[in-house]
Amino acid sequence: MYLTARTTTFLFPMLSKRIIACLDVRDGSVVKGIKFKGLQNAGDPATLARRYNREGIDEVVILDVTATIEKRKALAKTIHAVSREIFLPLCVGGGIRGESHAEAAIEAGADKIGINTAALSQPELISTLAGRYGSQAVIVAIDAKREDGRFKIYVRSGQQGTSRDAVEWAREAADRGAGEILLTSIDRDGTKLGFDCQLTAAVSSAIPIPVIASGGAGNFDHFVDVFTEGQADAALAASIFHYAEHSVEDLKTHLHERKIPVRII
C-alpha cells in the first residue's frame, strides 16, 4: 500500500517520450528561419496550436524570437489566445529577463517559463523562479554550437558567442533548480539534417532532469534517433509540422511501431 519499492514489485515506468511543437512568434505571427536567420511567416499561433492539439501534440512552446534583441516582453496576447483554446502544458520563452516578465507570462496562461540569455547573465534567476513557481515551471534553454570539438553556448538568439560549455552549464542549471533543459543545436536549426544526437546525449547523460532536444528535425527517423541514440526525453520541432508536410499523428504512429513509448490519442 505504501510507495516503497521493497514491499512491492518495482514496475518499469512507461513514461511517454514527448513531442513538442515550437511556435517561434514575432509580432503575433509564427515565423521560422534557418540557423536563426531569414524569418518567414508561417501563420497564426492559435490556429496552428489547435491543429497540433487535434493531431496529438504533447506540449507547446511559444518562443518570442525577437524579444531579447528588441527588448520586448513575451507576447501576453499570444499566450492568452493559445492557452484559452488548447489544454496542454504551455511553455513561454524569449525576453524573460526577470521575475516580473515570468509573472506576466504565467498570468497570461503559461505553465513553464523558458530562460536563456538571462539565466546565463544572472544564474540566481533560476533558483528565484524555481522557489516561487516550483522547478517544474523553470526550463533553461541552451543554444549550443560545435566549436573546437566542444559544444559552446551562444546567447541573444544565437548571435553572440560565449566561453561557456553546454554540458557544464546544463549541470549547473539543474543544480540551481531548473526542471528541464531545452537544448537547441544552432548548427542543425532549420536544416532538416536531423537532431545533433551527440550533443543531446552528452547533456542528457550528465544531468538528472529531462532534456528536450531541438534543432534539425527533417523526417520521422530523426525523432527515433534522438530518443534512442540521443537519449532525449522530449523532442521539439517547428517547421516539420508548420507547413502540414507531416502530421504529429503520423509521427507518433511511426515511433510507436518502433517501440518508443508515446501518447497515442
Place this chain on the structure above:
Amino acid sequence: MIALINYGAGNLTSVRKALASLGARVTTPRTAADLRWAHGVIVPGVGNFAVTAALEPNWRTAILAHVDRQLPLLGICVGMQWLFDGSEEAPEHPGLKLLSGTCRLFPSEEPVSNHGDVRPGENAGVTTTGRLKVPHVGWNSLHLVKRSWLLDGIADGDQVYFTHSFAAPVTADCVGSTPYGVNFAAAVERDNVAGVQFHPEKSSNVGLRILSNFLRRVS
C-alpha cells in the same frame, strides 16, 4: 457555481480557462465563508505540500462543511494529496484526512530492473544510469481500478499529464492507478469527494472529460 480555491499555490489561470471552455461558472471566493454558496469546490495546487498550510484553519472548516452537505469536492495535484492524512514532504502539516494514507516520495534510489525490451535512457522515466527520474514529469497512462463517476468515459490506458515527486498510495478509494516505479493512486473517489494527481486542465481531451464529469456531478 464552482468555487476554485486560491491559496497561493501556483496559478489558477489554466484550471479556470479549462472550466470556462466547458461552460462552467467559476468564482474564486475571497473568504472561506463564501464557500457556503458553492455547489462544487475545487482545490488546485502545485509545488510543495507545505503550501496547504495556507488553508488552515478557516478554509479547512469551510471545505469540511461543504463535504458534510454532500456536495462534490475535487482536489488536483497537491490539492488531491491534501485529502489524505498528510505527506512525508511536510509531516508537520496534516491533510484533510477525508481519505486514509500518507503521500510518499518516489523511490528514486532503487535501480530500475530491466523488463521487456526498453532500455534505460530509451524511456523518459529512467536515467541513463538506470534509476527512476524524480520528479515524475510527462504523460503516463491511467489504469482503471473500479467503476467511478469521475472517470466515466475514460478508457483504460488513456494518458494524462503529471508533474510531481510525492504520490498517494493505492487504497480502497483509488479508482485509477498509474505505474511509475510503483503503482500509485492517480485518481481517487469516495462518494462526492474526488481527487486527481495529474493535471486534467493540461491533459487535453481526456482531462476535459474528467472535469466535465465533475461538473455533471455538481449539477
